[in-house]
Amino acid sequence: MSDAYLQLDKLTLAYGDTVAVRDLDLAIGKGELVALLGPSGCGKTTTMRAIAGLLTPASGRIRLDGADITRISANKRAIGLVFQSYALFPHLTVYENVAFGLRLKGISGAGLDARVGAGLKSVGLTTFAGRKPAELSGGQQQRVALARSMVMEPKVLLLDEPLSNLDARLRLEMRAELQRVQNETGVTMIFVTHDQVEALALADRIVVMLNGAVEQIGTPEEIYNKPASAFVADFVGFENVFALKDDKLATPNGPAALSGPVPEAAGLAWRPRMVKLGSGPFPGTVRGTSFAGNSREYLLDTPLGPIKAEIDANLPPYEIGSALVFDLPVAGAANLKRFG
Numbered sequence: 001m002s003d004a005y006l007q008l009d010k011l012t013l014a015y016g017d018t019v020a021v022r023d024l025d026l027a028i029g030k031g032e033l034v035a036l037l038g039p040s041g042c043g044k045t046t047t048m049r050a051i052a053g054l055l056t057p058a059s060g061r062i063r064l065d066g067a068d069i070t071r072i073s074a075n076k077r078a079i080g081l082v083f084q085s086y087a088l089f090p091h092l093t094v095y096e097n098v099a100f101g102l103r104l105k106g107i108s109g110a111g112l113d114a115r116v117g118a119g120l121k122s123v124g125l126t127t128f129a130g131r132k133p134a135e136l137s138g139g140q141q142q143r144v145a146l147a148r149s150m151v152m153e154p155k156v157l158l159l160d161e162p163l164s165n166l167d168a169r170l171r172l173e174m175r176a177e178l179q180r181v182q183n184e185t186g187v188t189m190i191f192v193t194h195d196q197v198e199a200l201a202l203a204d205r206i207v208v209m210l211n212g213a214v215e216q217i218g219t220p221e222e223i224y225n226k227p228a229s230a231f232v233a234d235f236v237g238f239e240n241v242f243a244l245k246d247d248k249l250a251t252p253n254g255p256a257a258l259s260g261p262v263p264e265a266a267g268l269a270w271r272p273r274m275v276k277l278g279s280g281p282f283p284g285t286v287r288g289t290s291f292a293g294n295s296r297e298y299l300l301d302t303p304l305g306p307i308k309a310e311i312d313a314n315l316p317p318y319e320i321g322s323a324l325v326f327d328l329p330v331a332g333a334a335n336l337k338r339f340g
């Protein structure tokens with residue numbers, strides 16, 4: 001993508017001899033909200049630190065808005081970074097916390113007042129300007145941290161798990177808040193999370209990382225419906241994931257033939273909901289069942305290994321220990337380009 005606003009080219013990042021991120025290529029458009037998603041230790045924070053200029057790449061390049069910034073110092077990059085621990089100054093008021101970076105840039109008087117005012121308004125904290133951080137809820141503190149970064153008018157705003165220490169309700173509020181701020185200001189945002197639901201809900205595009213490399217880049221729909229690898233499939237809830245070998249499923253008990261033509265793929269994956277119970281070539285025994293409101297989930301012992309299935313709760317239930325037959329319809333399966 002030549003018109004990318006932020007571009008990472010073959011970025012390799014290391015701590016001493018330990019390579020944390022290898023050959024990372026990523027192109028982000030102006031105004032995009034991109035989520036970095038992946039398990040602990042996969043290199044999300046390391047990538048953010050490199051973009052912010054807090055870590056010098058071992059090799060590769062970073063371009064922002066047409067300029068090579070690989071060797072530009074952090075304070076000259078116009079990139080805002082909000083960490084998981086938002087580290088507000090405890091002795092300063094909300095107003096002064098937000099004003100801090102602007103004052104360092106020599107902004108004062110009415111200009112300062114206008115920008116701090118706009119920043120506080122954008123996160124809904126106008127009436128909290130005089131309070132100290134200790135007098136705010138966690139979510140409010142988080143919003144101060146967001147405002148503090150926003151008022152610097154960064155070209156890119158990096159958010160490293162900013163919602164991870166909020167309770168469920170506040171997380172939802174903050175998610176909406178982030179989307180609103182992003183819509184209104186059009187700031188380019190990269191958002192780190194290890195919560196796939198959060199990534200799917202917020203992002204224009206998702207970058208799934210594993211072991212310091214990109215597994216897949218795509219829209220939430222692509223990631224959710226067309227996972228490229230077994231890892232991504234498993235990560236987004238395809239609980240029945242198999243490698244394909246000679247048009248058969250590779251199972252712990254040997255190859256298993258499928259009904260219907262088999263696509264060219266390294267593997268196939270089915271969400272529990274895609275498993276068809278009551279007809280099909282495979283036998284199974286119900287080992288466990290759980291009620292999930294609108295649906296009922298079943299864990300089956302089968303010759304293919306354990307299979308997870310889910311059917312509407314208003315269908316007749318299967319008892320634990322009962323025998324049934326099922327199918328894994330090839331037509332509905334996600335075709336995995338890579339396995340392992």
Ligand SMILES: Nc1ncnc2c1ncn2[C@@H]1O[C@H](COP(=O)(O)OP(=O)(O)OP(=O)(O)O)[C@@H](O)[C@H]1O
Pocket residue numbers: 015018019020038039040041042043044045046047194
């Ligand atoms: N300062 C450091 N020195 C040496 N190794 C480090 C350092 N910081 C991180 N690492 C290693 O680099 C790898 C990537 O770490 P990173 O912090 O980027 O992971 P992460 O994806 O942000 O994980 P989490 O979800 O737990 O925050 C890990 O293996 C980690 O142990």
Ligand SMILES: [Mg+2]
Pocket residue numbers: 044045046
């Ligand atoms: Mg991290």
